[in-house]
Amino acid sequence: MSGHASNYQPKSAFAKWFHERLPIMDMVQGQALDFPTPKNLNYFWTFGGILAVMLVIQIITGVVLVMHYTPHVDMAFNSVEHIMRDVNSGWLLRYMHANGASMFFIAVYIHMFRGMYYGSYKAPREVLWMIGVLIYLVMMATAFMGYVLPWGQMSFWGAKVITNLFSAIPFFGESITTLLWGGYSVDNPTLNRFFSLHFLLPFVIAGLVILHIWALHVVGNNNPTGVSVKGPQDTVPFSPYYTVKDAFAIVIFLMFFALWVFFAPNYLGHAVNYQEANPLVTPAHIVPEWYFLPFYAILRAIPDKLGGVIAMFASILILFVLPWLDTSKVRSGNYRPIFRQFFWLFAINCVILGFAGSGAPDSYFMSHEAAPPDQWALTYKLVGQIATAYYFAHFLVILPLLGLLETPKPLPASISDAVLAESHPSAAAVPAE
């Protein structure tokens, strides 16, 4: 992969025999155990490992759930309840899988915002970042199709609304939705293909994760200072230093996960999804799972059907070009005082978008009360429009300009210098530049 020579020496005759035929232990030693890792990574850097664990948990619980689930419109809902009631530990497996999806997204959002704050997308890590965005896209598709499988009311209507997005495409829209559905509405063929793809895509994600880690190991980790590794004094071997730190963080995250699974297993879902899908009755409010709400708000912000769909996809695709929109040469937000303010504004804006996507468009923001249609009111829709505008402005205006206008703080000479300054405050007086 990269130029880090491994010190692997086969210890037994068998290990030597095997090594000459498949040098996999050499790779494990060089890429996992001895891999030189910046010694100043903070806990935000543990989310990569947490995500890997969550992917494995989702795949294992998913494979096991498939042993009991029936992808047929007449039986899907009941087979999920069969899992909940009759299958040994079925309730545990299903609650782990359902809440695991939310945990996966919590972890991925922290992982992404960490990358944005510390400039992990900047050269030479552009491809690493773009593979990450691709993983996120496939994750969204996987989560969406997985939510359809229990065949509750929100499953059905969520699927119907989201697949209808494609009908906005000029000329081909209707043919595309018919193709997606395999009929004239979301029905058994749709459920079956979503089931098939929901099973397949996690393995695509796993493949992309391998590319993501490969790309990471070519260029090495970024770190909180954003300063590149200058030499061996800046790094520690990944094991045991980061294996134990990641393990600790993973267990803490699993405790957080367990709180949901065992004590509030349905909180992150929708009550209405415990009603079986009924193609004749739409629930009062169709809202996606919490992790899609910001994008749902962007979709609704544009009054034009096609425009809304374009804006929603653009809001994700824009992440691909983020490395070239940010013109600053300084990576870490710690040394960019103005960027740092805008970063948190952007984070708050994303949360506001989430709220904006949660309520009825024409109700007053953060209330259930409908606003009068003929006069100005701060509705969910209006807040969504303002926040959508700011979302795009952050990428298209603020980031490009900031790099040109902002004066960054002086960077430490090396990672070691920064670590020393932190552990011995008196040494911080020594100017780093």
Next chain:
Amino acid sequence: MSTAEHAETNRRDFLYIATGSVAAVGAALAVWPFINQMNPDASVLALASVEVDLAPIAEGQEITIKWRGNPVFVRHRLPAEIEAANKVALSDLKDPLARNANLSDGDPATDANRVVGGKEQYLVMMGVCTHLGCVPIGNEGEYAVVEGNVRHGGWFCPCHGSNYDTAGRIRKGPAPENLHIPQYAYLSDSKIRIG
């Protein structure tokens, strides 16, 4: 190495070993639900009994019913079949055990031990060849009672050629055991419950 350093090393090693052990125990415990989910679930376990009305089965007739996903043969035997089965010496049997879930494990495979409640005209047994699980064909094989062109009783497994006699005992072929008798009881003179 000084003693203090030595003690320090031991304490550290102990911590790592303890951490590793607890993690390993946790992993082992976490695996269990993923294995156990494959065991029969509550709804499968609950459906483990079926009632059969014997009255409509005429002498020399046999019906097959499904129990726990397997065929069960219920045969109303002719006196000739019972007689043929009684004539066989235990020493001629390939499997001398009764294989009757209603008796103890070591009971001999006499014809009387292949039925329940002394009702020797009704033979109830799993239609599953003890070789590799195929369904044997009735009124077939070398151990059926032959009257002219007609065969009565006896079973022949088409997969690998096992021959069972008129009491469902293995006589010839690769199968190691007599056809198994499931647990069943007479609810009345003409009604049984299997399971």
Next chain:
Amino acid sequence: MTILKTLAIAAAGLVLSLGAAQAEGQKTAKDVSFSFEGPFGQFDRAQLQRGYKVYKEVCSNCHAMHLMSFRNLSQPGGPEFSEEQVKALAASFQVQDGPNNDGEMFERPGLPSDRFPSPFPNEQAARAANGGAYPPDLSLITKSRPGWYGTINQLINGIGGPQYVYSVLTGYTPDDQLTEELRKEQPEGKYHNPFFANGPWIGMGPPLSDDQVTFDDGTAGSVSQMARDVSAFLAWAAEPKMEERKRTGFMVLIFLGVLALLLYLSMKKVWAKVH
């Protein structure tokens, strides 16, 4: 910066989930307390047994519970009737089986493995018998009907499903107490119930009246007692593995806590020499 950061984190916490907006005009459910609430809460066996009796004698005339089997009534964590009681209960119903050798369906006494029989063969028959209204299946009613809303409120108090059922059962406005305005609005054959999710007009008449059910344990059968008991029973029916779930949860958390502590100490040791 710190203010912005704090705000962002607080807001992120809030957005974790947002319930669907409340139907307009629906009254928030009465916050009756149940023994199974909170992380330590367990079901009250006697209450579940009483609740089953209310379901059987009152609700089951119109409402199916197609996910429930008689055998569930004796499983751990539920009403825990004895196996003999369940056999007798099941046998007191006639269930359809078949086809027999003549190709006919036939009726036989129920077995523990049978599902609760449905009062109507299909939705159309149910509607026809109930003036066009469809009595919903009650298997998951307390998990599919929120009694109240709010991101924080639902996190602390749950969705209030059992409270919703209780409130609907006890929340009818008697016809003679309707205001003049409401009386004008009242559709034919409907009753006023401000707690009903698609309300306030509901097709189901007030189902309970005092002493309608005689409890075996001598508890007085007031409307509120029966409503409370049947709500608890339905909460169990919707989440029959709740006790096992909470118990497992505590063991998992304690175990992970110990492991986290050991890993933390190991980490401190490993990192002690760096810098």
